[in-house]
Amino acid sequence: MKRMVRDCLRSTTSIDDVDLVDSMILEIKNLHVCAEDKEIIKGIDLKIADGEFHVLMGPNGSGKTTLGKAIMGYPKLKVTQGDILVDGKSILELKTDERAKLGIFLQFQNPVEIDGIGFVNFINASHGAINGPTKDVKKFLSEIKERSQRLHMKDGIQKRSLNQGFSGGEKKKAEILQMGMLRPKFAILDEPDSGLDIDAIKVVAENVNEIAKENGTGLLVITHYSRILNYMKPQFVHIMSSGKIIAEGDSSIIKTLEEKGYEAFVNEG
Amino acid sequence: MEYNDFLSDAKGNYKKLPEEKSELYKKNYIHIPEEYVEFIDFESNANYGASDEFAIRSYEKGVAERMGIRFDLVVGSNFVSVPKNMHIEILEAGSMEKEFFDNKLFKSVDDKFAALINAKTEKIIRIKLGEGEKENFNIMFVNTSRQLFSQVICEVAEGAELNLFEWHGSDAQRSSVQGIINETKIEEMAKMNLVVLHNENENTAVLDMHRGTVKSHGSLVQHFAYIGGRITRARGSVDLNGSGAHTDNAEIVLGTLDQKMDICTDIVNAAKGSLALLDSKAVLSDTSRCILKGFASIKDGAIASRSFVHERGLLLDNTAKIDSIPGMSVDEYDVKATHSSATAPIDEESLFYLSSRGMNKTQANLLLVDGFLGSNITKIKDTRLVYAISSILHDKVINKKCGIVPELSKEIMLIETGNEEDGERLLEEHYKYR
Numbered sequence: 001m002k003r004m005v006r007d008c009l010r011s012t013t014s015i016d017d018v019d020l021v022d023s024m025i026l027e028i029k030n031l032h033v034c035a036e037d038k039e040i041i042k043g044i045d046l047k048i049a050d051g052e053f054h055v056l057m058g059p060n061g062s063g064k065t066t067l068g069k070a071i072m073g074y075p076k077l078k079v080t081q082g083d084i085l086v087d088g089k090s091i092l093e094l095k096t097d098e099r100a101k102l103g104i105f106l107q108f109q110n111p112v113e114i115d116g117i118g119f120v121n122f123i124n125a126s127h128g129a130i131n132g133p134t135k136d137v138k139k140f141l142s143e144i145k146e147r148s149q150r151l152h153m154k155d156g157i158q159k160r161s162l163n164q165g166f167s168g169g170e171k172k173k174a175e176i177l178q179m180g181m182l183r184p185k186f187a188i189l190d191e192p193d194s195g196l197d198i199d200a201i202k203v204v205a206e207n208v209n210e211i212a213k214e215n216g217t218g219l220l221v222i223t224h225y226s227r228i229l230n231y232m233k234p235q236f237v238h239i240m241s242s243g244k245i246i247a248e249g250d251s252s253i254i255k256t257l258e259e260k261g262y263e264a265f266v267n268e269g
Numbered sequence: 270m271e272y273n274d275f276l277s278d279a280k281g282n283y284k285k286l287p288e289e290k291s292e293l294y295k296k297n298y299i300h301i302p303e304e305y306v307e308f309i310d311f312e313s314n315a316n317y318g319a320s321d322e323f324a325i326r327s328y329e330k331g332v333a334e335r336m337g338i339r340f341d342l343v344v345g346s347n348f349v350s351v352p353k354n355m356h357i358e359i360l361e362a363g364s365m366e367k368e369f370f371d372n373k374l375f376k377s378v379d380d381k382f383a384a385l386i387n388a389k390t391e392k393i394i395r396i397k398l399g400e401g402e403k404e405n406f407n408i409m410f411v412n413t414s415r416q417l418f419s420q421v422i423c424e425v426a427e428g429a430e431l432n433l434f435e436w437h438g439s440d441a442q443r444s445s446v447q448g449i450i451n452e453t454k455i456e457e458m459a460k461m462n463l464v465v466l467h468n469e470n471e472n473t474a475v476l477d478m479h480r481g482t483v484k485s486h487g488s489l490v491q492h493f494a495y496i497g498g499r500i501t502r503a504r505g506s507v508d509l510n511g512s513g514a515h516t517d518n519a520e521i522v523l524g525t526l527d528q529k530m531d532i533c534t535d536i537v538n539a540a541k542g543s544l545a546l547l548d549s550k551a552v553l554s555d556t557s558r559c560i561l562k563g564f565a566s567i568k569d570g571a572i573a574s575r576s577f578v579h580e581r582g583l584l585l586d587n588t589a590k591i592d593s594i595p596g597m598s599v600d601e602y603d604v605k606a607t608h609s610s611a612t613a614p615i616d617e618e619s620l621f622y623l624s625s626r627g628m629n630k631t632q633a634n635l636l637l638v639d640g641f642l643g644s645n646i647t648k649i650k651d652t653r654l655v656y657a658i659s660s661i662l663h664d665k666v667i668n669k670k671c672g673i674v675p676e677l678s679k680e681i682m683l684i685e686t687g688n689e690e691d692g693e694r695l696l697e698e699h700y701k702y703r
Binding site for chain 1: 616617618619621622623624625626627628629632635636637639640641643644
């Protein structure tokens, strides 16, 4: 079942038409990651070009979130072997904020709540740090409003403290709103569908598709369930278990997953 | 008490009183080292050195140009400008009548450093509003030598409203001391909003004494920003003496490097239906230290009154230290009274989240400081002051140094500030769990 088909898929998809020499590539090479001396990621290879859409699926505890955090430079994780490269240059020595400035965005599974920091002020500070100071405040605010409407966010949510008192669904939408405002080159979305009702999953998926299309963002969506993929069209699907990618393929792999569950991949992997 | 007796009483009390008189806090106070007070001459009433009007005016000009704040009165070392409003009087301490000294709210026997300021203040600033009058004043205090002692007496008559902003700065080149006593008397139905900014430089020991009394249905709203000075010692109290009287006190502290702050504020409900709030917030980095002492007392007979002391601390470095000591004494049954205190270091997960959004440590700290202190700053009604104080805070988070007068920060975006932390709402929310 394990198929290293990415390269051949790239030659058969429309994304292949993109000139990869000019595009950005996030590359993970033989990555091993430890948390408190326990190895969580045990040798992963992955290559995401901007504009590509990858999905990472796997059972609980397989290391998907750890991989996302390792790419973002979470200080409690230690890369013991391998490398993470952007356009062929290692980013392992870069701090988290420097990685964000390179265009990498991590949507958190459980975003932190910070009392007192206004949501709009936070987006403004973040936007300022990555793209430079906001020149046209009116335009900036109107874009936030427009994006929040597209995400069907409740009026007034922007006036609250960062993620404080947000429901699970509101938090996910707030993360996608940030993604839209920050226009990343690569976005790692860690369970963007958890905590969302059926309608909200569709709204979030549509917004992610739109943002990725607007900015040519390379996506790595981490999810347990295939429901969100009804509204998204991933080109590459990776199945992860026990810190390794045990299967890869195109979106047809999801059907197999739906029918046989992770067990089938784990056993065959 | 005549002036000579008052002076002799002040000098005597300064020499004999301990630095911390209260039994409650005698283990928790910050010592004022000798180098800040040893040069004070008690044989002469004069402040140290000659008047340096040019330096004082240059400082004032810098603040006006950068912050856009114009001052109605400038008080410097051996210098007082001509007040721009007839409600502001400059009075010689030596010429005051006996009644004035008898009615002073901060008596020399109350506090060692109140005694020092009483002994060394030459000119008293008196602001007196008549019934129904409304005025806004900005006063600058700037020390360009080694000492500056001042007193502001505000008397707000029935139905009047006074908005007063005090800027305390310094350009002292050697260890110096800067002391202020604010005494405020609010009559029935009168209102006063007092905003005090301490932005003295690192050579200064700051002594801030403030006392207020509020009569029936009067209101005293106070904001104190302790940002400057190497060492700050603040002692304040508000007595609500009339039914339905109200006081809302918001304090912010930003300590960097080795700054030390000792802030003690008492709120007293002495009449029925009165409401007293104290909300203190401190952010500390490096090896700075702050002691926050808030005490609420409800006197016998103050039925149906409410009181709330709320203290919060945020540590940006694990070498900084906050002692938060809220206290309460309640002598009446039919009241709502509560206090709370919480101090924490910056959560690593929060820092990671902020840095994942492109912010380096300084930018993250800026946002956290804005968020933490913001609710107490944006309560200030005058937006110019909100921007000025926020700009000074931003500059200090970035450069650590105190006493700087920066350009107004372009980074401040006061579109919204997260939760509105209204003191009365906090009290009600907190009280429901009791």
